[in-house]
Amino acid sequence: MPSSLARVARVSVATIVVALAASRWWSPTDPRTVALRWREPAACTERYRVEAATFVRGERRAASTWTLTIAALDGRAEARMVAIAGDDERRAAAQVRELWIEAGGVGPAAPDLACRVELGDPVEDALAFAWPALPAGEVAIGDAWTGRAVAGRCHAWACADAEGRLRRDDPSCRAGPWRERLLSAGPSRALVRGRWQLGGDPGSSGAAILTSRLVLIADGRPLRAILAVDSQVSDARLELELERIDDCPAPPEPSALARVRERVRARLWDPAGRRGKTRRPHT
Numbered sequence: 001m002p003s004s005l006a007r008v009a010r011v012s013v014a015t016i017v018v019a020l021a022a023s024r025w026w027s028p029t030d031p032r033t034v035a036l037r038w039r040e041p042a043a044c045t046e047r048y049r050v051e052a053a054t055f056v057r058g059e060r061r062a063a064s065t066w067t068l069t070i071a072a073l074d075g076r077a078e079a080r081m082v083a084i085a086g087d088d089e090r091r092a093a094a095q096v097r098e099l100w101i102e103a104g105g106v107g108p109a110a111p112d113l114a115c116r117v118e119l120g121d122p123v124e125d126a127l128a129f130a131w132p133a134l135p136a137g138e139v140a141i142g143d144a145w146t147g148r149a150v151a152g153r154c155h156a157w158a159c160a161d162a163e164g165r166l167r168r169d170d171p172s173c174r175a176g177p178w179r180e181r182l183l184s185a186g187p188s189r190a191l192v193r194g195r196w197q198l199g200g201d202p203g204s205s206g207a208a209i210l211t212s213r214l215v216l217i218a219d220g221r222p223l224r225a226i227l228a229v230d231s232q233v234s235d236a237r238l239e240l241e242l243e244r245i246d247d248c249p250a251p252p253e254p255s256a257l258a259r260v261r262e263r264v265r266a267r268l269w270d271p272a273g274r275r276g277k278t279r280r281p282h283t
Contacts, residue, residue, distance in 0.1 A: 048068040225242040
């Protein structure tokens with residue numbers, strides 16, 4: 001694994017940008033502001049291909065390919081993920097989750113993906129990296145906002161000692177949330193970058209764990225997403241990639257009333273905070 005984690009991160013992000021720029025979906029423009037919203041599945045079943053790989057000291061240790069489907073069933077949304085290739089022991093059984101979907105977030109999403117270098121729950125991992133938290137109001141290109149909070153082992157890593165031993169029961173150990181930024185946007189398109197870092201100054205080479213993610217959003221759904229988690233602590237790396245593979249049509253243009261509601265909602269939002277305000281429905 002390269003000695004400079006910052007160089008690895010720069011290469012990773014550059015690779016992602018080149019891949020997305022070469023995509024047939026990429027046509028950036030420069031609107032003044034955009035409203036980023038996730039939309040619920042319609043009659044057409046959404047389908048995605050998800051690829052995962054773990055590298056330890058530069059050698060690939062595990063890899064798997066999955067098909068993720070999201071469908072509307074009797075007033076609710078369901079995600080189903082099936083392994084179609086690779087060495088994941090769960091490939092014989094489908095992973096199924098009932099979803100909650102709001103304009104600013106989709107879940108259940110894995111709270112510790114940012115600091116993990118192996119695949120966990122495949123459905124929750126896919127939701128965590130390809131459906132980031134979106135802001136409640138309109139944003140301009142270059143604007144940043146606070147993304148999802150992290151939890152679990154990410155907090156424990158915040159107080160790990162020099163040998164990598166975690167402090168799991170210390171309430172004072174708290175890792176920061178994701179940071180999101182709108183890099184570019186076009187008609188029904190947006191490119192969002194997410195970053196999470198443990199240790200060191202933001203963007204510095206001294207990070208113990210550095211996670212980068214880019215998501216290309218089209219028509220309220222991810223078209224393509226790529227994530228890399230680089231851990232200097234364990235000398236390991238997790239790579240995830242998601243690509244839309246269905247032919248579901250784009251949703252119809254919102255009505256005049258819906259556009260008015262969006263503008264009112266944007267005015268009520270505090271633009272100085274630039275926070276992604278999402279909530280999980282009470283259960």
